Amino acid sequence: MFRLKIxxxxxxxxxxxxxxxxxxxTVQGCLEAGLSRICSVPVRVCAAGRTDAGVHALGQVxxxxxxxxxxxxxxxxxLNSVLPEDMAVTGVQQVDRNxxxxxxxxxxxxxxxxxxxxxxxxxxxxxxxxxVGELNLEKMRQAGAVLTGEHDFGAFQNVGTxxxxxxxxxxxxxxxxxxxxxxxxxxxxxxxxxxxMVRNLMGALVAVGQGRLSTEGLEALLQDRDRTRAPATAxxxxxxxxxxxxxxxxxxxxxxxxxxxxxxSV
Amino acid sequence: MFRLKIxxxxxxxxxxxxxxxxxxxTVQGCLEAGLSRICSVPVRVCAAGRTDAGVHALGQVxxxxxxxxxxxxxxxxxLNSVLPEDMAVTGVQQVDRNxxxxxxxxxxxxxxxxxxxxxxxxxxxxxxxxxVGELNLEKMRQAGAVLTGEHDFGAFQNVGTxxxxxxxxxxxxxxxxxxxxxxxxxxxxxxxxxxxMVRNLMGALVAVGQGRLSTEGLEALLQDRDRTRAPATAxxxxxxxxxxxxxxxxxxxxxxxxxxxxxxSV
Numbered sequence: 001m002f003r004l005k006i007x008x009x010x011x012x013x014x015x016x017x018x019x020x021x022x023x024x025x026t027v028q029g030c031l032e033a034g035l036s037r038i039c040s041v042p043v044r045v046c047a048a049g050r051t052d053a054g055v056h057a058l059g060q061v062x063x064x065x066x067x068x069x070x071x072x073x074x075x076x077x078x079l080n081s082v083l084p085e086d087m088a089v090t091g092v093q094q095v096d097r098n099x100x101x102x103x104x105x106x107x108x109x110x111x112x113x114x115x116x117x118x119x120x121x122x123x124x125x126x127x128x129x130x131x132v133g134e135l136n137l138e139k140m141r142q143a144g145a146v147l148t149g150e151h152d153f154g155a156f157q158n159v160g161t162x163x164x165x166x167x168x169x170x171x172x173x174x175x176x177x178x179x180x181x182x183x184x185x186x187x188x189x190x191x192x193x194x195x196x197m198v199r200n201l202m203g204a205l206v207a208v209g210q211g212r213l214s215t216e217g218l219e220a221l222l223q224d225r226d227r228t229r230a231p232a233t234a235x236x237x238x239x240x241x242x243x244x245x246x247x248x249x250x251x252x253x254x255x256x257x258x259x260x261x262x263x264x265s266v
Numbered sequence: 267m268f269r270l271k272i273x274x275x276x277x278x279x280x281x282x283x284x285x286x287x288x289x290x291x292t293v294q295g296c297l298e299a300g301l302s303r304i305c306s307v308p309v310r311v312c313a314a315g316r317t318d319a320g321v322h323a324l325g326q327v328x329x330x331x332x333x334x335x336x337x338x339x340x341x342x343x344x345l346n347s348v349l350p351e352d353m354a355v356t357g358v359q360q361v362d363r364n365x366x367x368x369x370x371x372x373x374x375x376x377x378x379x380x381x382x383x384x385x386x387x388x389x390x391x392x393x394x395x396x397x398v399g400e401l402n403l404e405k406m407r408q409a410g411a412v413l414t415g416e417h418d419f420g421a422f423q424n425v426g427t428x429x430x431x432x433x434x435x436x437x438x439x440x441x442x443x444x445x446x447x448x449x450x451x452x453x454x455x456x457x458x459x460x461x462x463m464v465r466n467l468m469g470a471l472v473a474v475g476q477g478r479l480s481t482e483g484l485e486a487l488l489q490d491r492d493r494t495r496a497p498a499t500a501x502x503x504x505x506x507x508x509x510x511x512x513x514x515x516x517x518x519x520x521x522x523x524x525x526x527x528x529x530x531s532v
Contacts, residue, residue, distance in 0.1 A: 011389045056390065080386050088386040120346050120354040123277045124322065128390065179445040 001065050004075060005099060006031075006045075007091035008060040012236065013127045014086055017053040018060075027051070027087065031062065034082040039070050048101045048244040049108060052196070054236030056128065059090075059243040063101040099246075107171060107245040109189045110198040112238045114206065117182045125180055130202075130238035135184065135209030137175060142215050143208040144173030144186075147201060147222065154225030156200035158233065166225070168192050173205075187242070200227075202234035267331050270341060271365060272297075272311075273357035274326040278502065279393045280352055283319040284326075293317070293353060297328065300348040305336050314367045314510040315374060318462070320502030322394065324377075325356075325509040329367040365512075373437060373511040375455040376464040378504045380472065383448045391446055396468075396504035401450065401475030403441060408481050409474040410439030410452075413467060413488065420491030422466035424499065432491075434458050439471075453508070466493075468500035 008031070016024035020032070028045060035043035045064040051057060075092040083089065098104075115121050115129040147170055154166040170190045178185045186205065188198050204221065207213035213231060221230050274297070282290035286298070294311060301309035311330040317323060341358040349355065364370075381387050381395040413436055420432040436456045444451045452471065454464050470487065473479035479497060487496050 009386075009388050009390065058388070058390075076385055085392055086389045088389050088392075090386050090388075119342055120275075120356050122275050122324070122356075123352045123354050124275065124324075124394065126351055126354075 001068055002071055003063055003065050003095050003097050003099060005093045005095040005101070006062050006064070006075075006079070006089055008062060008087065009058050009090050010056065010060070010087040011127065012051060012053065012055045012057070015053065017055070018047055018050040027057075027060075030084055030087060031079075034079055035064060035066070037082055038073060038078050039067055041067060046101050048105045049193070049241050051241055052199075052236050052239075055239045055241065056237075057241040060241050061101050061105070061244040061246075063095065063099055065097075101244075104246050105192075105244050106247070107189055107191055108193065109187055109242045109245075110193065111240050111242045112186045112188070112198060112202045112234065113178050113240070114184045114186065114238065115182055116184055122180060122182075125183070127237055128240070129178075129183060130206075130235050132206050132210070135206065136211065137184070137209065139211075139215065140186075140205050140209040141175065143205050143218050144175075146215055146219050147205075148173055151222055152225055153194055153197055153201075153222075155221045155227050155230050156197050156204070157194035157227065158196040158200065160195040163194065166194055168194065168197070173201075196233055198239060199234040199236065200230060202238070203231040206234065207231040267334055268337050269329055269331050269361050269363050269365060271359045271361040271367065272328050272330070272341075272345070272355055274328060274353065275324050275356050276322065276326070276353040277393065278317060278319065278321045278323070281319065283321070284313055284316040293323075293326075296350055296353060297345075300345055301330060301332070303348055304339060304344050305333055307333060312367050314371045315459070315507050317507055318465075318502050318505075321505045321507065322503075323507040326507050327367050327371070327510040327512075329361065329365055331363075367510075370512050371510050372513070373455055373457055374459065375453055375508045375511075376459065377506045377508045378452045378454070378464060378468045378500065379444050379506070380450045380452065380504065381448055382450055388446060388448075391449070393503055394506070395444075395449060396472075396501050398472050398476065401472065402477065403450070403475065405477075405481065406452075406471050406475040407441065409471055409484050410441075412481055412485050413471075414439055417488055418491055419460055419463055419467075419488075421487045421493050421496050422463050422470070423460035423493065424462040424466065426461040429460065432460055434460065434463070439467075462499055464505060465500040465502065466496060468504070469497040472500065473497040 010027050015027050018027045020026055020029045031045055043064055045062040048061040076089050079089045113129045115131040116134055118133045121131050150169040152167045157166050168190050172189045174187050176185045276293050281293050284293045286292055286295045297311055298309055309330055311328040314327040342355050345355045379395045381397040382400055384399040387397050416435040418433050423432050434456050438455045440453050442451045
């Protein structure tokens with residue numbers, strides 16, 4: 001037996017999310033089917049983050065254990081030849097048996113793309129953006145600073161899988177221009193995310209950018225931990241799991257949208 | 267009666283090309299259905315370029331004549347509310363009756379996106395690129411210079427609609443980095459294009475970039491006008507009709523990938 005770390009990109013549009021569900025087309029289901037076909041035995045995978053239906057990934061990471069007699073398979077090529085067109089393996093690495101895609105993850109970055117005009121959305125970008133109109137970026141930056149740090153994010157957690165604690169450390173919230181001129185990418189890096197936390201934070205930040213919520217109002221929401229008073233959840237299609245980090249957190253010091261280390265390829 | 271100029275973006279993936287065909291889903295068919303629905307009378311449109319199945323557009327231009335009693339309709343909003351999600355109207359302008367989307371066009375720019383790695387294609391970009399692996403950009407620039415100018419492009423014309431002459435003026439071929447780091451965008455600006463001319467030129471330029479065809483070989487192809495000896499046609503999905511120009515050609519002088527005028531919005 002040997003363990004593989006697989007880095008995966010996918011478009012979430014045609015998937016019922018990550019997790020295997022009977023009768024549904026899921027990313028995990030398709031990946032396991034591909035691995036099982038190559039190995040001729042059932043294979044299970046474990047992912048760093050279980051993305052919702054419609055959510056995309058550029059850098060999802062999974063690990064799986066495979067039979068020794070398949071150790072010489074050219075894994076990236078083999079998988080990309082059997083996986084559907086809306087998935088691609090961007091990297092494969094043999095790892096130590098102590099490596100765990102979820103438990104070894106130190107940080108994750110999710111990116112959310114906003115479309116800043118109301119007259120149209122480019123069809124080329126429609127599956128990847130949320131149309132919100134013009135935003136006050138400076139106010140959003142201030143709100144991002146309020147959210148940054150270790151907080152109880154209970155106000156931004158949807159009901160679902162019970163968790164021990166809703167305290168998470170949000171290392172950074174930052175903004176970059178999107179690929180198109182009408183786009184704004186909002187990045188969230190944390191040591192972990194609660195259920196729909198990024199989409200809830202995004203909904204609140206857009207409310208701030210549109211002038212419907214003040215920075216003080218956001219601060220009060222964070223302190224009161226009352227989900228029912230927070231702005232609505234942002235839709236799934238704007239969200240993308242960008243990167244999962246496994247190396248020493250000290251190397252994650254960032255300079256604007258750049259990263260100083262090469263931890264992404266670790 | 268009044269005449270509208272409509273600028274249109276679409277993803278070609280789910281369309282059987284531009285032109286209306288019985289029993290097929292086409293861009294023209296969907297646009298005419300939307301216009302006819304808003305006007306309650308049948309409406310026909312005329313496009314600057316009839317794109318093939320699978321070909322995309324960012325700046326397709328059409329004109330159409332509409333009944334006077336619909337002159338106050340907020341056209342962009344009205345159309346975008348009835349058109350399918352893979353089409354969007356990016357601009358609408360009332361124009362003189364002498365304006366003709368095809369005959370008044372002075373230049374068009376088509377852009378073709380190449381994916382320069384072989385191990386994977388990002389699913390997010392798959393519908394918009396041709397996977398070709400590494401290319402020698404300097405050789406492609408030289409080949410682009412060979413093609414630029416007024417030539418008989420018979421070697422790059424596919425059999426189809428008969429045309430009076432296969433002489434066209436290719437004003438410029440230039441290259442820019444694509445939205446992703448593995449992408450190269452190749453732009454072709456001409457006073458007109460023969461059937462599948464861009465895809466045939468692209469096939470030849472990629473052959474040059476991959477070392478399968480020399481610049482001299484390309485020159486010979488151009489002179490001999492023998493389609494059967496030219497490299498294969500590039501696939502449709504990498505191609506996009508970027509812009510159609512109607513203003514004074516003297517204003518089209520370009521500096522690298524920028525345009526000096528504002529002719530794109532005319």
